[in-house]
Each structure stands twice: as structure tokens, then as C-alpha cells.
Amino acid sequence: MRDRISITQWRGLKVSLFSLMIIQSVEFIRLQLPFKNGFEHARAVRKAGDTILVKLTTEAGECGWGEILPRAYVTGETVDAILDEASSEPTALVQSLSDLQIVNQTELEKWIDQQLPMYQHHTALFGGIEMAMWDVLNQVHGVDWDRAIGPVNERPLGRCVTIGFDATSEKLRARAIDAKLKQASVVKLKIGLDDDIERIKLLDKHLGKLPIRLDGNGLYDADRIRQLLKECARSTALQSIEQPFSHADNSYVDLQQSLFSEFNIPFAADESVCSIESARLWQESGGFQIYNLRIGKHGGLRATRVIRDLANDNAIGLVGGSMVGETGILSQASELLLSRSKGFDYIEGLGQNRQFLSLDPVELVEGDTPLKTFNLKPQATAELMHGSRTITCSY
Amino acid sequence: MSKQTEIYNFIKTLKPNVPDFEADQNLLEDEILDSVAMMELVLWSEEQYGFIVDTDDLTPENFATLTAITEYVEKMASSA
Numbered sequence: 001m002r003d004r005i006s007i008t009q010w011r012g013l014k015v016s017l018f019s020l021m022i023i024q025s026v027e028f029i030r031l032q033l034p035f036k037n038g039f040e041h042a043r044a045v046r047k048a049g050d051t052i053l054v055k056l057t058t059e060a061g062e063c064g065w066g067e068i069l070p071r072a073y074v075t076g077e078t079v080d081a082i083l084d085e086a087s088s089e090p091t092a093l094v095q096s097l098s099d100l101q102i103v104n105q106t107e108l109e110k111w112i113d114q115q116l117p118m119y120q121h122h123t124a125l126f127g128g129i130e131m132a133m134w135d136v137l138n139q140v141h142g143v144d145w146d147r148a149i150g151p152v153n154e155r156p157l158g159r160c161v162t163i164g165f166d167a168t169s170e171k172l173r174a175r176a177i178d179a180k181l182k183q184a185s186v187v188k189l190k191i192g193l194d195d196d197i198e199r200i201k202l203l204d205k206h207l208g209k210l211p212i213r214l215d216g217n218g219l220y221d222a223d224r225i226r227q228l229l230k231e232c233a234r235s236t237a238l239q240s241i242e243q244p245f246s247h248a249d250n251s252y253v254d255l256q257q258s259l260f261s262e263f264n265i266p267f268a269a270d271e272s273v274c275s276i277e278s279a280r281l282w283q284e285s286g287g288f289q290i291y292n293l294r295i296g297k298h299g300g301l302r303a304t305r306v307i308r309d310l311a312n313d314n315a316i317g318l319v320g321g322s323m324v325g326e327t328g329i330l331s332q333a334s335e336l337l338l339s340r341s342k343g344f345d346y347i348e349g350l351g352q353n354r355q356f357l358s359l360d361p362v363e364l365v366e367g368d369t370p371l372k373t374f375n376l377k378p379q380a381t382a383e384l385m386h387g388s389r390t391i392t393c394s395y
Numbered sequence: 396m397s398k399q400t401e402i403y404n405f406i407k408t409l410k411p412n413v414p415d416f417e418a419d420q421n422l423l424e425d426e427i428l429d430s431v432a433m434m435e436l437v438l439w440s441e442e443q444y445g446f447i448v449d450t451d452d453l454t455p456e457n458f459a460t461l462t463a464i465t466e467y468v469e470k471m472a473s474s475a
Contacts, residue, residue, distance in 0.1 A: 177437050180453035181423075181430040208451045 021062070021103040021140050023393050026094045026129065027055040028068070030083055030387045031380060033325060034358045049325025050079045053362070053376065056132035064136025065362070065374045067329040068128030069296040075274050077124045083389045089122050093129055094391040105143055108133055112302045120275040123299035130300030131333055138371045145370045149305045150340040157338060158185030158346030160213070160321065165190050169202055176206035185346050186211045186239060192219035197231045204236035211237045213319075216244035218271065222255055233263040240266045240290055240317075247271035253287035266290050266317060274298060279307040283314050290317035292348075295337060296330050297323070304337055312343050321348030328362050329374055336370055359384070398444070398472075399465040405439055406432075406461070418461040433458065440468055446475040 034048045054066035070077035081087050096115055100107060112130055119126040137143055161184040167175045179187045189203055191214050204212060216225070225244045232238050244267070245252040256267045266289030273279045273288070274297045282288050291311050298304040311318050320338050322331050338344055354360065361380030365373045399418065406422075407413070409432045422428045428436065437448050437458070448471070457467040 174434055174438060176450055177448070177453060178430055178434045180450045181433050181437075181458070206450055208449075 022059040023097040024057050024059045025392045027390045029053040031361050031384045032386050035356050036358050054128040054132045062136050064132040065329050066128040066132030068124045069323050069326050070124045074271050074297050075124045098393040098395055116299055120277050123274050127300035135373050160186045160188050160346045160348040162188045172203050173206045188213040190215050200232050211239035213240050215242045218246040220244040229263045233265050240268050242268035243270040253285045256287045268292050276306050293320040294323050295333050318343040320344050328360050421459050444472040446471040
């Protein structure tokens with residue numbers, strides 16, 4: 001009679017026979033990252049940003065890193081909710097990793113495709129864990145990145161420089177000079193002030209022929225946007241308007257279509273398109289002509305790739321880049337995706353966090369694969385960490 | 396004092412920690428100035444020499460090096 005082997009022995013055998021990657025635990029590390037100078041957002045001035053680093057550990061001791069940037073005004077997620085021991089979504093998602101019997105690229109993609117539809121309202125959370133999975137898989141077995149997100153696109157990308165609310169009329173010239181010196185190919189102006197039309201005209205004068213994108217952050221209404229388009233659509237180098245209306249209000253579809261027909265200035269979706277589901281809905285309705293892609297809000301690399309491909313297949317324009325306050329982990333994932341994508345003319349904000357953050361909490365581990373891995377700096381652990389939550393996989 | 400020396404001195408005031416540099420060194424590529432400091436230099440030049448920089452003139456030909464900036468400033472100041 002053969003001796004039975006224990007579960008532990010069986011798992012050990014599988015690991016050694018198939019070079020398996022068994023996920024042991026996922027740690028969510030909350031960091032508060034101080035900004036060098038306050039960052040003026042649509043509704044407030046922020047002096048620091050919260051982020052959650054995801055540290056995924058395998059039984060063999062490998063670590064994969066991901067990042068969650070929960071922004072209530074973008075995906076509806078919050079740092080507190082993710083770290084709350086009572087919140088079920090992080091637990092359920094981590095436990096679903098226990099079902100991954102064999103972790104190779106095909107199985108990881110299958111896991112993403114199965115799980116992602118259940119996390120359409122938790123895309124930042126999902127993206128953080130997905131990114132950590134890609135990282136650890138890349139380290140252990142390698143990843144075919146051509147297959148995962150597409151071949152390298154050799155075409156150089158232009159640069160988008162953002163001008164915020166702090167740039168009053170008096171400061172616009174200096175900011176225009178700054179954008180020119182940075183060799184921007186487009187400038188994004190945040191709007192939502194009483195004198196927006198004057199600011200746009202003034203900026204246009206200072207920038208010469210450089211195109212201007214407007215970012216409404218949901219602060220506009222129908223009358224104001226029509227007035228703005230009447231005044232600026234033909235007399236300035238206006239290129240697009242992003243998210244003029246609240247993403248919570250879908251009643252503007254017909255208006256946006258009608259304004260696009262009348263003025264030929266495309267509307268770009270930011271907060272309106274977070275999940276694949278919302279990207280499909282807006283593609284069907286035709287309310288936006290451009291999608292603003294951010295890995296941190298779509299559910300990770302694979303979800304962003306799906307939305308990118310959906311846009312490419314349906315003649316929807318694309319812009320992409322980084323989110324304010326993200327660390328090098330999210331930024332390099334964005335760079336990886338954008339370097340392997342078609343349809344982007346320029347990058348928005350990549351590298352901006354090196355200017356914003358007093359300290360990037362992670363350091364790059366040297367390596368020659370397209371996706372780099374990181375270590376958390378000891379200084380960040382000591383000075384910036386504000387809580388953590390660890391979920392252990394149960395087998 | 397020549398305009399080149401004045402501009403050099405202003406750069407050293409802006410960035411006191413940068414080592415001495417040559418007139419033909421690329422100010423941005425060699426990280427002598429960042430774009431914010433370069434912007435301050437542009438605004439200072441306007442005030443100091445009494446002309447307005449057309450933003451279309453903000454090219455490497457005019458602003459890459461101390462030599463280029465001096466030539467541009469002299470040209471603009473003489474026609475102001």
C-alpha cells in the first residue's frame with residue numbers, strides 16, 4: 001500500500017516538478033507621499049497623496065510589486081475602504097489567487113479575464129494586484145510582452161504639459177514659456193474658473209500654434225461649455241475638451257455629440273471611462289471621441305490594453321500618462337504600455353511625479369526585462385508608512 | 396560688464412550650487428538649469444534688457460547655451 005502524501009508535501013512536489021509559483025500572501029502598504037509643493041486639484045489643494053503599494057509574496061520568497069491609487073472622485077475607491085479589515089473585495093480577490101494552480105502567462109490572463117468583471121467598481125484595487133502578479137511572473141518565468149500588450153512602437157511620443165488652476169491670467173505667460181522650454185507638443189489647461197475664456201485666449205496667444213487641451217474635471221454645465229466653444233473653438237488652437245460634465249451624469253451624451261458636430265472639438269473621457277464595461281457603453285453611445293487611459297484606474301495592464309484596442313478598433317482617439325501622486329511602480333507600467341501602443345500622440349504627465357513627490361518611496365531593481373521590479377526604500381517604510389493589511393492565501 | 400557675464404552671474408545666482416560651466420555647454424542637457432530656472436532666466440532677461448521674448452523664439456538655437464542666449468539677448472536688445 002502506497003503511503004499517502006500530505007497536502008504540504010504535494011504542494012512541494014508540484015512546486016519542484018513544475019516550477020510552480022504559489023502565492024502565499026498579499027500585503028497592502030499605505031503610504032502618504034508629501035508633495036514638494038501643494039498640488040491644486042479641481043476641488044482642493046493637496047499637500048500629500050495617499051497610495052497603497054501591493055507586495056505579493058510567493059512561497060519561494062519572490063516578491064511582486066503593484067500599486068493602488070484609490071481616488072474616490074475617479075473610481076469611487078478609497079484608501080480606508082481597501083485597508084479596512086472588514087472590506088470583502090480585497091480578501092476575495094486575494095483568495096482567488098489560491099485557485100491558480102499553475103501560474104504561467106496563459107493562466108494569469110485567464111484568471112484576469114475571469115475575475116475582472118466582478119471588480120468593475122474596484123478597478124484600482126484589481127489593477128494593483130494584477131500588476132504585482134505580472135511582476136512576480138515576469139521574475140519567475142518571464143512574460144511575452146508582445147503577446148501581453150503588443151509589440152514595441154518605435155514612433156516617438158510627444159509631451160503634454162499641464163497648466164493648473166494656480167496659473168491665473170498673470171502667470172499664464174510664464175507657464176507658456178515653461179511649456180515651450182519643455183518642448184511640449186500640446187498643453188493641457190485645467191478649467192473651472194470664472195475667467196476661463198480669457199485664460200484660454202491668453203494662453204493661446206502666448207503659445208503660438210501649440211495645441212491646447214482643456215480639462216473640465218466635471219465643473220461645467222451645458223450653457224457654459226457652449227459659450228466657451230463659441231468663443232474659442234475657431235479662434236484658438238483648441239484641440240479637445242476633457243470631461244466637462246460630471247461623470248455621474250450620463251445625460252450629456254446627446255449634447256456632447258451635438259457640440260462635436262457643430263464645433264468639431266472632440267470630447268475626451270477621463271472619469272467616465274474607468275472600467276472596460278464603461279468604455280464599451282461610451283463607445284456604443286458615441287458620447288466621447290477620445291479616451292484618457294490610466295493603468296491605475298482601469299484595472300491594470302490587461303484591462304487598459306482591452307480599452308486601448310477597443311478605442312483603436314472604433315476610431316476613438318487616445319491620450320495616456322500617469323496620475324498625480326503615483327510612484328515609480330505605476331509610472332513604469334504606464335511607460336511599458338504606452339511604448340507598446342498605437343493611437344497615442346503624446347504622453348501626459350509621465351515624469352511629473354519626480355517633480356511633485358518629495359520622495360519616491362521605491363527604487364528600481366536593475367534588470368533587462370521590459371517590466372522592472374522595485375524595492376521599497378527603508379526611508380519610506382520608516383517615514384511614509386501609515387498602516388498595512390496582510391491577507392494570507394488559504395489552500 | 397558684458398551681457399554674457401551678467402547672464403552667467405544671474406545663472407549662478409539662480410543655481411549657486413552648479414559648478415562653473417563653459418559658454419558653449421548645453422544648459423538643460425548638462426543639467427546646469429532645469430526648465431523652471433530657464434523660465435526665470437527668460438523672464439529676467441526681458442526685464443533686464445527691455446524686450447519681450449516671443450515664445451516661438453524659445454528654441455535650442457536661442458537658449459541652449461550661454462553663448463546662444465547672449466547672442467539672442469544682444470540681437471533683441473538692439474532692436475528693442
